[in-house]
Amino acid sequence: MSEHHHKETFVTKYIFTQDHKMISKQFLVTGMFMGIIAVFMSMLFRLQLAWPDKSFTIIEAFLGPHQTDGIMNPDFYLALVTIHGTIMVFFVLTAGLSGTFSNLLIPLQIGARDMASGFLNMVSYWLFFVSSVIMVISLFVEAGPASAGWTIYPPLSALPQAIPGSGAGMTLWLVSMAIFVASSLIGALNYIVTVFNLRTKGMKMTRLPLTIWAFFITAIIGVVSFPVLLSAALLLIFDRSFGTSFYLSDIFISGEVLHYQGGSPVLFEHLFWFLGHPEVYIVLLPALGITSEIISTNSRKPIFGYRAMVMSIMAIAFLSTIVWGHHMFISGMNPFLGSVFTFTTLLIAIPSAVKAFNYVTTLWKGNLQLNPAMLFSIGLVSTFVTGGLTGLVLGDSALDIAIHDTYFVVAHFHLVMGVSAIFGMYAGIYHWFPKMYGRMMNKTLGYWHFWITIICAYGVFWPMHFIGLAGLPRRYYSNTAFPMFDDLADINKVITIFALVGGIAQIIFIANFFISMYRGDKATQNPWKSNTLEWTTPVEHIHGNWPGKLPEVHRWAYDYSKRVDPNDDESDYLHGQDYVLQTTPLLEGEEQS
Amino acid sequence: MLALFYIFIGVAIGVSFWQITRIMNFRGVIATDEDNTKQGRNALLFMAFLYAMMIYCLIYMNVIMLPESASIEGEHDDNLFNITFILIGVVQFAMQFLIFYFTYKYKGNKDRKAKFYADSHKLELIWTVTPAIVLVVLIGYGLWQWNNIMDLSDDDAIVIEVYSQQFRWEARYAGEDNTLGRGNVNFIQGINTMGVDMNDKNAQDDKQVTELYLPKGKKIHFKFRSQDVLHSAYMPHFRAQMNCVPGMVTEFGFTPKFTTDEMRQQSEVVAKTAGINKIRKAKGEDVYQFDYLLLCNKICGASHYSMQMKITVVEQDEYDKWISEQPTLATVIQ
Numbered sequence: 001m002s003e004h005h006h007k008e009t010f011v012t013k014y015i016f017t018q019d020h021k022m023i024s025k026q027f028l029v030t031g032m033f034m035g036i037i038a039v040f041m042s043m044l045f046r047l048q049l050a051w052p053d054k055s056f057t058i059i060e061a062f063l064g065p066h067q068t069d070g071i072m073n074p075d076f077y078l079a080l081v082t083i084h085g086t087i088m089v090f091f092v093l094t095a096g097l098s099g100t101f102s103n104l105l106i107p108l109q110i111g112a113r114d115m116a117s118g119f120l121n122m123v124s125y126w127l128f129f130v131s132s133v134i135m136v137i138s139l140f141v142e143a144g145p146a147s148a149g150w151t152i153y154p155p156l157s158a159l160p161q162a163i164p165g166s167g168a169g170m171t172l173w174l175v176s177m178a179i180f181v182a183s184s185l186i187g188a189l190n191y192i193v194t195v196f197n198l199r200t201k202g203m204k205m206t207r208l209p210l211t212i213w214a215f216f217i218t219a220i221i222g223v224v225s226f227p228v229l230l231s232a233a234l235l236l237i238f239d240r241s242f243g244t245s246f247y248l249s250d251i252f253i254s255g256e257v258l259h260y261q262g263g264s265p266v267l268f269e270h271l272f273w274f275l276g277h278p279e280v281y282i283v284l285l286p287a288l289g290i291t292s293e294i295i296s297t298n299s300r301k302p303i304f305g306y307r308a309m310v311m312s313i314m315a316i317a318f319l320s321t322i323v324w325g326h327h328m329f330i331s332g333m334n335p336f337l338g339s340v341f342t343f344t345t346l347l348i349a350i351p352s353a354v355k356a357f358n359y360v361t362t363l364w365k366g367n368l369q370l371n372p373a374m375l376f377s378i379g380l381v382s383t384f385v386t387g388g389l390t391g392l393v394l395g396d397s398a399l400d401i402a403i404h405d406t407y408f409v410v411a412h413f414h415l416v417m418g419v420s421a422i423f424g425m426y427a428g429i430y431h432w433f434p435k436m437y438g439r440m441m442n443k444t445l446g447y448w449h450f451w452i453t454i455i456c457a458y459g460v461f462w463p464m465h466f467i468g469l470a471g472l473p474r475r476y477y478s479n480t481a482f483p484m485f486d487d488l489a490d491i492n493k494v495i496t497i498f499a500l501v502g503g504i505a506q507i508i509f510i511a512n513f514f515i516s517m518y519r520g521d522k523a524t525q526n527p528w529k530s531n532t533l534e535w536t537t538p539v540e541h542i543h544g545n546w547p548g549k550l551p552e553v554h555r556w557a558y559d560y561s562k563r564v565d566p567n568d569d570e571s572d573y574l575h576g577q578d579y580v581l582q583t584t585p586l587l588e589g590e591e592q593s
Numbered sequence: 594m595l596a597l598f599y600i601f602i603g604v605a606i607g608v609s610f611w612q613i614t615r616i617m618n619f620r621g622v623i624a625t626d627e628d629n630t631k632q633g634r635n636a637l638l639f640m641a642f643l644y645a646m647m648i649y650c651l652i653y654m655n656v657i658m659l660p661e662s663a664s665i666e667g668e669h670d671d672n673l674f675n676i677t678f679i680l681i682g683v684v685q686f687a688m689q690f691l692i693f694y695f696t697y698k699y700k701g702n703k704d705r706k707a708k709f710y711a712d713s714h715k716l717e718l719i720w721t722v723t724p725a726i727v728l729v730v731l732i733g734y735g736l737w738q739w740n741n742i743m744d745l746s747d748d749d750a751i752v753i754e755v756y757s758q759q760f761r762w763e764a765r766y767a768g769e770d771n772t773l774g775r776g777n778v779n780f781i782q783g784i785n786t787m788g789v790d791m792n793d794k795n796a797q798d799d800k801q802v803t804e805l806y807l808p809k810g811k812k813i814h815f816k817f818r819s820q821d822v823l824h825s826a827y828m829p830h831f832r833a834q835m836n837c838v839p840g841m842v843t844e845f846g847f848t849p850k851f852t853t854d855e856m857r858q859q860s861e862v863v864a865k866t867a868g869i870n871k872i873r874k875a876k877g878e879d880v881y882q883f884d885y886l887l888l889c890n891k892i893c894g895a896s897h898y899s900m901q902m903k904i905t906v907v908e909q910d911e912y913d914k915w916i917s918e919q920p921t922l923a924t925v926i927q
């Protein structure tokens with residue numbers, strides 16, 4: 001928060017920095033690094049699924065002891081899907097997405113000099129870094145990394161006799177996640193406090209850009225639900241290492257009866273999904289917030305239904321904490337509970353539908369500037385709708401029973417939270433890259449990146465619904481044990497081809513990102529002609545964000561194309577141009593939007 | 594297929610490098626009118642691709658999907674599924690059209706002015722209330738059906754225990770008294786692989802098997818136990834699934850509607866089987882015949898992917914004959 005400049009060394013500027021802009025870049029680059037690992041893993045297991053009995057040199061080269069003659073071992077297949085899920089959900093889409101953009105945008109868009117606590121912000125990043133390092137180290141444990149699925153249901157995750165990955169690999173997984181939770185919590189508390197206390201003059205809650213609303217509510221969900229994962233993990237550590245029986249009972253394995261009595265795996269499922277489901281929205285809401293901002297800016301139109309958007313974010317956040325049981329319809333819990341969770345789950349469709357319709361209405365009669373960021377935002381709306389709709393099938397307990405844990409589920413959640421959130425992240429990077437690095441990303445590469453990615457995303461996940469409806473369970477190392485799935489083999493190959501092309505195409509993005517960082521065009525102060533406060537700061541980063549006084553806010557963030565005569569679309573722009581910075585005072589007689 | 598794959602990889606890598614060199618020449622960063630026109634057109638092309646793929650999958654992948662429900666309880670599942678699917682199908686096609694058509698139609702240029710349109714309570718009310726009403730119907734039907742499935746109050750139901758362990762299934766019929774003897778892992782010894790308490794008088798007439806035989810038209814009441822880790826008994830043809838949880842007994846029930854033989858004659862099954870056999874023949878594998886299966890559907894370890902049990906549905910008299918031929922536990926274990 002200091003306004004006076006003190007001397008910076010390399011270490012205080014780039015490593016142990018307390019500046020939110022630098023911390024946001026640290027989150028982004030770490031998240032991208034983890035993302036590359038996770039995408040690479042998915043390409044390896046897609047190879048296995050398409051050609052289960054073919055030998056690949058790439059598998060031989062990378063999996064070392066976990067393959068035989070270029071064919072991966074079943075244990076390691078499970079390890080790959082486990083770590084892919086863990087890294088994607090937590091390290092890329094929680095820390096990489098929320099960590100990056102909450103850090104960058106909260107102070108800049110509310111008009112604050114930095115986060116409420118720069119020190120805690122730094123701690124949050126370094127905890128995340130440590131947790132990432134531990135997760136990566138766990139990949140090299142001799143018996144293999146955690147392999148009980150990203151949901152790590154005990155007893156499988158508790159007993160090394162059941163699967164080798166549940167030994168040291170699982171221990172490292174738990175330690176890594178415990179540190180990760182601490183990092184998230186510190187980050188989230190910081191975001192909440194900053195939004196509450198450090199808004200600049202005139203920045204009422206009702207004038208916050210939707211990005212900030214989304215980050216703010218996300219942080220609240222995180223604070224409510226992440227501690228529960230921590231306690232679930234702690235109890236699991238007790239069961240594993242100290243012989244307690246929180247989750248285990250009546251187990252006979254490797255020829256002997258274990259001493260555990262009276263615990264229940266269902267308890268773990270409740271605790272896990274009490275975080276696990278809100279986690280979906282922790283991942284998704286920031287992406288939706290980013291999209292709201294980018295669609296509005298690039299449509300040169302106000303976001304349609306600002307208040308409805310805020311209320312639907314809140315409704316989604318509230319409902320998200322009372323729907324976790326829809327992951328457990330077949331867990332053996334009381335059927336009545338299933339009814340309750342079906343009811344609350346399907347209710348989420350209402351605020352989600354409102355958001356989707358509002359995005360489309362924002363596009364309507366706009367003047368769409370189809371920048372890569374805008375295309376990714378439109379892509380997000382598309383995949384969010386496609387993936388969201390199948391939620392109506394899965395959320396209904398009676399239907400879920402027939403397709404629970406099949407590829408239908410995999411297709412559903414990848415579209416609605418995986419692809420959508422990653423599109424939101426890409427959109428955010430293309431849009432705010434000039435704010436982060438003072439340079440612009442190349443648009444031609446952006447277009448290639450977008451179209452290849454969305455085609456591949458649909459090519460992977462649309463057919464996947466159908467192999468799910470054929471009854472194919474997920475997490476099968478190979479489908480060859482069941483002749484009834486023989487006719488799915490070709491579809492699996494097509495899916496794998498799309499997945500590989502889509503995965504490799506991300507090189508375009510990585511290249512664009514790093515080359516632009518050094519050689520991209522110098523950014524102007526407000527390249528997208530946007531209304532929000534971050535574009536009033538100088539291109540070159542300075543401590544405290546604004547030289548001199550903090551800006552004062554006079555209006556909401558969405559006065560795009562405001563007219564002299566509100567009822568006449570042909571009339572002139574009220575302010576002479578199609579955007580009005582939030583710092584522009586109201587004209588005489590101008591109505592607040 | 595593999596050649597195709599290598600070509601794709603080659604093309605993808607080629608495109609990447611080609612593009613990376615182009616970055617030096619094309620320094621454009623903000624969309625111009627020309628870009629908007631091009632990308633608007635791309636949006637239309639993509640919509641065509643998306644529609645083509647959606648329709649292709651809907652038509653040609655119909656044959657691979659599960660046949661109609663083989664349990665009476667599952668009929669309403671199929672019904673509810675069809676209603677939901679048609680509904681979301683219509684919304685999907687309409688929404689994707691709007692998204693990409695608007696992208697094309699309203700692509701920006703210098704002469705266009707966006708409409709300042711920030712709010713409409715009427716519109717928002719419409720798209721809050723409409724989904725709400727639709728959902729009330731779906732939730733209502735869904736909950737009614739859920740109660741149907743979960744209703745296990747039929748006292749005449751045949752009680753069968755399904756028992757899971759890494760990586761196989763076993764089952765136990767309750768015998769004459771239709772009551773299962775107590776089971777616990779502490780009783781596992783030798784051939785008593787399911788851990789049945791042989792001091793329990795209800796256990797004496799229980800019958801342990803490795804394949805399920807079910808009579809058509811009779812309600813089956815399944816009780817599930819697990820020996821080591823979580824497993825899930827997934828019987829897709831019957832629209833049935835329940836986790837097997839160590840330390841507790843979970844339950845599920847259904848009434849088989851078709852015998853295995855009847856199912857093999859069913860047109861959807863015939864078509865799917867023909868497709869599978871065409872593929873198997875090309876690979877020189879033996880002919881596949883339809884059978885009901887119980888699959889493990891909860892990650893349980895290395896051989897999770899092959900853990901299964903055959904289910905055969907037969908007419909009542911055939912079932913009676915089969916069950917009378919199975920030895921009771923008392924005779925096997927003594």
